[in-house]
Amino acid sequence: MSEIVDARGLSCPQPVLLVMSKIREKASGEIEVIVDNEVSRENVSRAARAKGWEVREERRQGDEWHLILGQ
Numbered sequence: 779m780s781e782i783v784d785a786r787g788l789s790c791p792q793p794v795l796l797v798m799s800k801i802r803e804k805a806s807g808e809i810e811v812i813v814d815n816e817v818s819r820e821n822v823s824r825a826a827r828a829k830g831w832e833v834r835e836e837r838r839q840g841d842e843w844h845l846i847l848g849q
Contacts, residue, residue, distance in 0.1 A: 780808035785818060786842060793818040794825045797847070801829055806849040808834070812842055819843040 783800050785793035793813050800809050809831075813819050823833050826847045835846035 780810045780846065783809060783811045785822070786812055786814040788813075788818070789815070790818055790821050794821050797822050798825060798829070801826065801831060801847075801849075804849075808849075809847045811845040811847060813845070814842050816843075819845065 781800060781804065783793075783796050785796055788796075793811070797809065797811055811822055813822060819836075822845060823836070826833060826845075831847045831849045833845055834848045835844075837844050
């Protein structure tokens with residue numbers, strides 16, 4: 779079961795900081811991240827990859843992006 783990081787309404791770097799904190803907590807597994815702007819989507823994806831996590835799924839639902847990160 780993936781944990782959810784809801785970063786809607788936040789501007790960078792806040793979504794990235796939330797995701798990095800969750801990555802440090804989990805060390806492995808799956809995290810679902812919800813963001814509501816393109817810049818946050820790109821920055822969260824880039825930061826996760828830099829930590830060795832992959833973006834397993836990326837889907838857009840209206841004005842939101844749901845990213846599934848995995849290790």
